[in-house]
Amino acid sequence: MRHRIANRKLSRPTGHRTAMLRTAVTDLLRNETLSTTEAKAREIGRLAEKIITRGKKNNLHSRRLAAITLMDDKVLVKLFDELGPRYADRPGGYTRMVKIGNRKGDAAPMAIIELMPE
Numbered sequence: 001m002r003h004r005i006a007n008r009k010l011s012r013p014t015g016h017r018t019a020m021l022r023t024a025v026t027d028l029l030r031n032e033t034l035s036t037t038e039a040k041a042r043e044i045g046r047l048a049e050k051i052i053t054r055g056k057k058n059n060l061h062s063r064r065l066a067a068i069t070l071m072d073d074k075v076l077v078k079l080f081d082e083l084g085p086r087y088a089d090r091p092g093g094y095t096r097m098v099k100i101g102n103r104k105g106d107a108a109p110m111a112i113i114e115l116m117p118e
């Protein structure tokens with residue numbers, strides 16, 4: 001039984017999985033859209049929601065906690081200068097996932113995850 005087990009393993013060792021998700025969240029916040037598999041998109045969305053909520057607070061503690069996850073200083077600045085104020089009045093739901101069908105090579109279900117407009 002999977003009681004109280006929150007995250008997907010995505011068939012990767014822990015270090016590889018966390019590095020991949022950190023990079024993907026950084027790319028999502030940089031470009032505001034990302035095309036990936038559905039399972040990865042769900043995990044990326046969960047992390048991105050938490051990071052954007054930290055960006056809304058805009059204090060030193062939140063900035064340092066967000067810097068642990070994000071891989072690029074420019075994206076960190078964008079999070080606190082643009083994205084935090086953009087979603088200041090929104091109580092969650094900053095991302096959406098749109099299914100786009102199966103990948104041609106291995107028929108993996110694909111999705112586009114993107115940041116919601118204001």
